[in-house]
Amino acid sequence: xxxxxxxKPFRWGIELVLITIFQFxxxxxxxxxxxxxxxxFFMIFAVFFAVEWAYTLLMRIFLKQTSxxxxxxxxxxxxxxxxxxxxxDTDFFESGDLDxxxxxxxxxxxxxxxxxxxIVLRWVIxxxxxxxxxxxxxxxxxxxxxxxxxxxxEENNGARNWITFGGFSIQPSELVxxxxxxxxxxxxDKLQTTRSIVKYMIYxxxxxxxxxxxxxxxxxxxxxxxxxIITFMRSGDFRAIVLICIAAAVGALLIISFKPYVAGRFxxxxxxxxxxxxxxxxxxxxxxxxxSGGLFGLGLGKGMLRGTFAATTDLIFGMIxxxxxxxxxxxxxVCFAAIVVYTVAGARGSRSSFYAIxxxxxxxxxxxQVALNVFGVTDLLPLTGVTLPFISRGGSSLICCWMLMxxxxxxxPRAYPKTLKETQALG
Amino acid sequence: xxxxxxxxxxILPCLALIILLGCCSxxxxxxxxxxxxxxxxNAKSGESVPLHYWETSIGRxxxxxxxxxYATVSRFHAVxxxxxxxxxxxxxxxxxxxxxxxxxxxxxxxxxxxDCVIFGNVAYYFSAPNxxxxxxxxxxxxxxxxxxxxxxxxxxNVCTVGRxxxxxxxxxxxxxxxxxxxxxxxxxxxxxxxxxxxGVYINSKVVYDSRVLHDGDLLDFGGAKIRFEEFYKQV
Numbered sequence: 001x002x003x004x005x006x007x008k009p010f011r012w013g014i015e016l017v018l019i020t021i022f023q024f025x026x027x028x029x030x031x032x033x034x035x036x037x038x039x040x041f042f043m044i045f046a047v048f049f050a051v052e053w054a055y056t057l058l059m060r061i062f063l064k065q066t067s068x069x070x071x072x073x074x075x076x077x078x079x080x081x082x083x084x085x086x087x088x089d090t091d092f093f094e095s096g097d098l099d100x101x102x103x104x105x106x107x108x109x110x111x112x113x114x115x116x117x118x119i120v121l122r123w124v125i126x127x128x129x130x131x132x133x134x135x136x137x138x139x140x141x142x143x144x145x146x147x148x149x150x151x152x153x154e155e156n157n158g159a160r161n162w163i164t165f166g167g168f169s170i171q172p173s174e175l176v177x178x179x180x181x182x183x184x185x186x187x188x189d190k191l192q193t194t195r196s197i198v199k200y201m202i203y204x205x206x207x208x209x210x211x212x213x214x215x216x217x218x219x220x221x222x223x224x225x226x227x228x229i230i231t232f233m234r235s236g237d238f239r240a241i242v243l244i245c246i247a248a249a250v251g252a253l254l255i256i257s258f259k260p261y262v263a264g265r266f267x268x269x270x271x272x273x274x275x276x277x278x279x280x281x282x283x284x285x286x287x288x289x290x291x292s293g294g295l296f297g298l299g300l301g302k303g304m305l306r307g308t309f310a311a312t313t314d315l316i317f318g319m320i321x322x323x324x325x326x327x328x329x330x331x332x333x334v335c336f337a338a339i340v341v342y343t344v345a346g347a348r349g350s351r352s353s354f355y356a357i358x359x360x361x362x363x364x365x366x367x368x369q370v371a372l373n374v375f376g377v378t379d380l381l382p383l384t385g386v387t388l389p390f391i392s393r394g395g396s397s398l399i400c401c402w403m404l405m406x407x408x409x410x411x412x413p414r415a416y417p418k419t420l421k422e423t424q425a426l427g
Numbered sequence: 428x429x430x431x432x433x434x435x436x437x438i439l440p441c442l443a444l445i446i447l448l449g450c451c452s453x454x455x456x457x458x459x460x461x462x463x464x465x466x467x468x469n470a471k472s473g474e475s476v477p478l479h480y481w482e483t484s485i486g487r488x489x490x491x492x493x494x495x496x497y498a499t500v501s502r503f504h505a506v507x508x509x510x511x512x513x514x515x516x517x518x519x520x521x522x523x524x525x526x527x528x529x530x531x532x533x534x535x536x537x538x539x540x541x542d543c544v545i546f547g548n549v550a551y552y553f554s555a556p557n558x559x560x561x562x563x564x565x566x567x568x569x570x571x572x573x574x575x576x577x578x579x580x581x582x583x584n585v586c587t588v589g590r591x592x593x594x595x596x597x598x599x600x601x602x603x604x605x606x607x608x609x610x611x612x613x614x615x616x617x618x619x620x621x622x623x624x625x626g627v628y629i630n631s632k633v634v635y636d637s638r639v640l641h642d643g644d645l646l647d648f649g650g651a652k653i654r655f656e657e658f659y660k661q662v
Contacts, residue, residue: 010453011449011453014449015446015449015450015453018442018445018446018449019446021442022439022442022443022446025435025438025439025442026439028431028435029431029432029435032431032432033432067453069450069451069453069454070454072446072450073447073450076443076446076447127510127511128508128510129510187482187508188482188483188484188506188508189482189506189508189517189519189535192484192486192503192506192517192519192520193517193519193520195503236490295440296436296437296440297436297439297440298436299432299433299435299436300432302432324439324440325436325439325440327440327443327444328439328440328443331440331443331444331447334447334451335447338447338450338451338454341455342454342455345455348480349480351480351481351482351509352481352482352508353482
């Protein structure tokens with residue numbers, strides 16, 4: 001028997017150690033900044049490391065997985081978010097408002113929940129037959145979630161997109177993003193049997209219409225772009241996309257004409273310096289403090305932006321630039337750009353058109369969300385209150401982002417359990 | 428402790444860039460090669476069509492992966508799909524239907540190596556390696572005849588193919604040269620070296636010199652169609 005052909009695998013061990021060092025330094029800075037309260041964070045960070053290492057080693061040992069690049073990017077981004085949220089806890093310790101790491105504890109809990117969602121969704125979509133059977137129930141579930149949101153939703157910062165029960169607040173529209181992609185993507189035999197996209201268009205209009213009723217315009221834009229990506233990948237018809245865009249533009253103009261309060265939400269756009277202590281306060285603070293951080297940042301917990309409303313949610317990109325520095329701010333954006341380029345390049349070689357469509361839609365969705373957040377806080381686009389994926393504080397968003405990563409991961413043939421001969425070939 | 432925070436301001440961006448570089452370079456450079464996973468061999472002409480993906484659309488439309496320009500074939504006729512260890516052919520609403528080994532299918536049907544699949548009135552033999560996995564099995568590189576399923580294990584590092592009986596693999600066809608080609612295992616790879624003036628067809632492309640072989644490649648020695656399996660399970 002011959003020795004088998006080797007393909008040099010991903011150096012996952014070295015990467016994992018490097019990421020752990022990065023996280024260790026970040027978390028150490030948070031603990032040093034916390035002074036007398038540093039001990040309160042120990043368990044949070046220890047659990048984070050344990051989860052990260054346990055996931056990697058278990059996947060390597062039991063599933064023989066050799067590719068961890070996407071998970072490492074997600075862990076890297078999540079740890080940046082966790083560090084910044086932990087510094088928020090420090091502020092509350094010092095002011096005496098909190099005596100336990102409330103925000104970082106919840107952030108960690110949602111990272112773990114997101115990772116579990118990622119693993120479960122990977123298992124669900126691994127079987128193309130199962131995916132085909134689940135599409136209709138998933139469409140019904142997403143409709144129910146949005147209907148419940150309209151009926152039971154509470155208004156928060158102008159949008160009625162929160163449901164609270166048992167002390168927990170969730171944003172169903174965030175979780176529906178995952179279901180929306182699940183319903184839109186399809187295996188090649190389904191695409192070829194039912195070539196019409198009318199049903200999916202009706203479903204999408206229902207979802208986006210529900211978001212408009214909730215006044216969650218940021219999510220509506222994200223859903224619309226995702227819908228365009230899925231429609232194009234399903235039909236390959238450019239004319240249909242142009243017609244949809246024209247129809248959407250006309251619809252948006254009609255909404256602004258008949259519902260002037262919608263335009264009022266964006267009145268501040270490009271006029272932030274007219275009222276830097278009022279309506280333009282958030283964006284002007286982001287611009288000033290981001291610049292003050294310089295290339296290397298001021299250090300964790302040393303920033304000034306943290307005092308501004310929604311600093312760890314909508315404005316967190318400003319906090320990254322101020323406390324971590326512009327280089328890491330740039331690295332964060334490159335992470336998302338790399339995911340999109342990888343998805344577009346790798347989609348053709350995926351095992352099913354379901355994976356190709358879902359991965360492109362998921363990476364497109366993440367990129368649009370990043371663009372709306374980063375350009376929104378820097379006043380290049382209207383501020384819509386969209387979160388920065390993986391980093392912003394917030395449970396629904398974090399879980400959704402991890403689950404979207406499962407779609408992107410599905411295009412990688414190395415991510416599936418290997419047969420013996422494939423394992424021998426890969427080394 | 429302020430000096431720790433001060434130094435870490437410079438260390439963190441450097442580490443972030445190294446991590447990003449490592450992940451991105453791996454994402455873009457270490458993707459497995461797209462390889463042929465199965466073949467459709469035209470029953471009439473013997474022409475082989477490689478399937479590179481787990482899902483392949485077949486029909487008259489130019490947007491299909493395999494275009495069959497016949498009046499009896501619908502625009503979107505069928506999809507051949509691999510699901511785990513099985514291959515399935517789906518009838519995607521064709522007018523003339525699909526026959527597998529002479530029987531008309533309803534919706535979908537499982538197919539295996541050597542099955543005859545007829546789209547409209549165009550017949551193909553389906554050829555695919557066996558995916559079944561057995562931890563106790565030993566694997567050896569082998570050549571498998573597409574026509575009769577006969578297996579030639581490549582047990583030595585050199586194997587010659589030709590019409591002459593002195594060759595390791597003897598093909599008794601007038602279109603095969605006396606000494607047609609040589610397969611050699613070197614540096615962890617199997618390489619085919621052509622000796623024939625007619626060349627050897629690898630995945631329907633003629634080769635006159637030498638080429639590295641990959642698992643699933645379809646070799647054509649003067650009409651004798653043989654599939655190269657790098658990891659053939661020995662019984």
